[in-house]
Amino acid sequence: MTTEIPNDDIVLQDLGAYFDDELSPERAQSVGAALEADEKLRTEHLELGALRGVVRAALEAEAKAIPAARFEQIWDEIDRAIERDARLQAGADRNVSIWTRLWTALRPLRMPAVIAAGAAAIAVIVVRPSSEGPNNPEGIASVAPSPRPEVGQSDAPPKAEQKRVVQVPLAMEPDGTDHSIAPMPVPENNEVEIHGIEFGAGSGSISSNGTVTVLYVEEDEEPTISERSL
Amino acid sequence: MKYGRIRTRLVVSALATVLAPAVPVTAVVAGLSPTTARAADLDHADCQVHAVLASKEGDKGIPKELEFLEAQLREDEFAAYKEFHLIEQKETRISLDKVSEIKFRSGNRIGLSLLGNDDKRLRIQISLSARDGKKQLLASQLSFNDGAVVMVRAGDYEVEHKKGKLFFALQCARS
Structure with a gap:
C-alpha cells in the first residue's frame, strides 16, 4: 500500500535524498508517486539532476587541469x-644477533661437528710425533723471507695498481672539456605556440x-x- | 563672388577628406612606419640545449647552474622531482631551412632548424631521435619569443647511479 504524501511535505532535502537513492523504500515510493503527480516537483527534480551534472563536469575539468x-x-x-x-x-x-642466527642455522650440523671434533682430538693425542724441529726451512709451512727493497725503490704498488677511478662530473663533456655556457635569459612571456607536432x-x-x-x-x-x- | 569662395572651400575640404587616409598608407608603403614594417628576415639564430636529469630521490633541489630555469622547474609539471642535475649543455647556431644536429651522451640527437621569424618570435623546427638513433621520437614546429624555454621529456635515464627522467631544455634567440 502506498502512503501518499502531500506535495508540500516534500522538501528539497527529500528530493536530494531521493536523487541519491538514500530514502527508505517507503519514503522513496511516496516521493516517486508525488513526483509523478506534481509537474512542479518533477521540474525541480530535473533541475537537481542538471545542477549535479554541471558540478560534476566542473570538478572533472578541474581534475583534468592537474x-x-x-x-x-x-x-x-x-x-x-x-x-x-x-x-x-x-x-x-x-x-637479532648474528651468533643467534648462525647457531639456529647450524642446528642440524651441531652433533656431527661435535663427534668429528672429538675424534680429531683423540687422533692428535695418540699419533703426536715425539720430536719436531722448531721451524723446518724446507717444510711446507716455511715462509721464505721476502727480498728487501733496494735503496731508492719505494714501497708503492706498481703503476697498474695505482689506477685511479676518475669520476666525470655531470656537466662535463666525455672528452673532459667543460663547456660552461652562459645561459640565455628566459623572457617573462614564455608562451610557446605549437604549429604542428608528430610523436x-x-x-x-x-x-x-x-x-x-x-x-x-x-x-x-x-x-x-x-x-x-x- | 561669395558663392565662388564657398565652393572653393568645399572642394578643398572634400579633397582633404579623400586624401587624408592615403597619407599613412603611402607612409607604410614607403617604409616610414616602424610599427607596421615587416621584421627583417633572419638567416640564423643561436640555440642552447641543457640536458637535465630530474630525480625523485634526494633533496638537493635546483643546482646553481640550473637556476635560470627555476621558474619552470618549480611548476607543477616538475612537482614529482626532488633533485635536478645538469648532465650536458650544448649550443649551436641554426640556419634557415638547414638542420643542425646536436648529439648527447644519452644517445639522443636533437635536430634544429630555423623556419622563419617575425619581430618578436622565432619559428623553429625541432626533432628528437631515440637513443639508438634508429627512430624519430618527435618532430614539431614551434614559435616562441627569444630565449623562451621548451622542455622535452625523453624517458628514463641513469647517470652516476642517479636515476630519473631525462629532460632537454631548449632555448633559441636571434644572434
Missing part, C-alpha cells in the same frame, strides 16, 4: 611510505601553462600497465 606529475607525486609518497615500513620491518629483523615511435603529450611548455615523449612501444596508468 598535471600528471601531481598524481605521480602522490603515488611516490605512497611508495615511499611503503618502502619506509618495509625498511623498518627489515631493521627489526636485523636486530614518432611511441606516444606523447603536451603540457603548457605559459611558464613552461613540456613535450612528453614516451619511447616505450608497449604501454606499461600499472596502477599508475589507471
